[in-house]
Amino acid sequence: MSVKESTLSERMRVLKEIIVDDSTKKLGFSSGNLVVKNALNQIELVVSLNQLDSISVMGNPQITTQLIKASAQKKKGLHYFSSSGKYLCSLDSHQDNYEKQITQFVASSSSSFQLLLAKRIIQSKILAQMSLLEAYNQDNLLTKEDFSHFHQSIAGVKASESVTQLIGFEGKAAKTYFYYLDLIIDPKFRFKRRTKRPPLDPFNSMISYGYHLLYSYLIGAIKKYGLNAGIGCIHKNRNYHATLASDLMESWRVIIVDEVVFNLISTQAVQPESFTYKGINGVIMDRATRNLFLEALQKRVSEKHSFFHNDPKFYTSLYAIDLQIESLMRAYHEVDATLFETIGGRIDV
Incomplete structure (x- = not known):
């Protein structure tokens, strides 16, 4: 997002994050403030770094x-994306909590714990898709x-005896989900199948x-609680992949990102001609x-909904994510x- 003064206050109330996607911009630090200048070295934005949780830059x-040093000292996340939105890396200074991570590792070493946690996450995702x-x-x-195909996948998830078997049912549900989305979407936006890179x-x-942005947010949220973002239960562990962030975003991607995209298309707020x-x-x-898109995403995460089956209270998506991570910490501690x-x-399950 090109940083604009008029949109800053709304963004800060929601994400407490600045996203800069204009490669001509220059980000600096002065007197406790993040300072954004344009190609002519003119100041376009000044905001206290203390008011932000993170800074995301796209492109160059x-x-x-x-600014990098100040972000580290003040424990502000700094996330890098390619110009097309692909997540590249993060610089953060959240202090690792080794006691919490040991508890996380011990619980995650239990195959039965991993399987049950994966079942709960994937069942939630399929219900959100429906x-x-x-x-x-x-x-x-x-x-x-x-819709019965989704119920069959849920039954398969419940009966799975391994995470590998569970992933098979999740993949079947995902393929069905995108196939049906393609049927009901505006014909101008038919997509045939899910394509990622690119x-x-x-x-x-x-x-x-949207998924890239959600992924980076979850990395920061996980590290904020002192957990290791690389210890998950569904996605494969590999270098530089925050598997726990990928796991937790399974349900949220539908509720936040897919909802925003489908709403923009159904209201004709976006047109195919706006993509190249x-x-x-x-295609970008x-x-x-x-x-x-960013404004719609910000509006979505600022809306309050009742997210949890056993809790009738209304929360914003981002606050609900924090509550969910706190519940995950309890699950790790009790190995339950x-x-x-x-x-x-x-x-x-």
């Missing part, structure tokens, strides 16, 4: 050493028989961009559409995956 904006399809199935193109159409461009094919980078949004609070409907 310049960042001074002073809810979104039901909400936008206004022409009744999808029938009860169509996204090959406007729909995939938007959700990939960029070779190896795939123009700057105006990206700003529109049922203590992990899932979002959406009732989870039977």
Whole structure:
């Protein structure tokens, strides 16, 4: 997002994050403030670094050493993305809490704990997928028989005896989900299948961009609580992959990102002409559409909903994510995956 003074106050109330995607911008630090200048060295934005949780840069904006040091000292996340929105890396200074991480590692070493936690996460994701399809199935193109495929996948998840087996049912549900989305979406945005690296159409461009942002936010949220973002239960552990962030975002990606994308398309707020094919980078949004997408995303995460089956209170998505991570910490401590609070409907495992 190109940083603009008029949108800053709203962004800070929601994400407490600055996103800069204009490679001509220069980010510096002066008198306790983040200072953003344009190519002519004119100041466009000044905001206290204390008011921010993180800074995300896309493309090649310049960042001074002073800002990097100040971000480290004040424990502010600094996240890097490619110009197309692909997550690259993060610099953070959250203090590792080794006692919490030992507890996390001990619990995660239990295959039964891992399997039960994975079952709860994936069942929650499939229920969220069903809810979104039901909400936008206004022409009744999808029938009860169509939705029965998701119930079959949930049954398979419950009966799975390993995470590998569970992933098979999750993959089947995901394939069905995107197939049905393609059926009910505006014909101008038909996408045929999910494409990631790179996204090959406007729909995939938007959700990939949103997923990257959600992934980086979850990394910061996990580290804020002193946990290790690389110890998950579903995704494979590999270098530089925050598997726990990928695990936790499974349900949230539907509720936050997919909902935003489908709403923008259904209200005709975005048009295919606003996207361009960029070779190896795939299809990307123009700057105006990206700003529109970010504003819609910010609005979505600021809305209050009742997320938890056993808690009728209304929370914003980001606060609910914090509550969910706190429940995960309790689950680690007691080595009891049922203590992990899932979002959406009732989870039977």
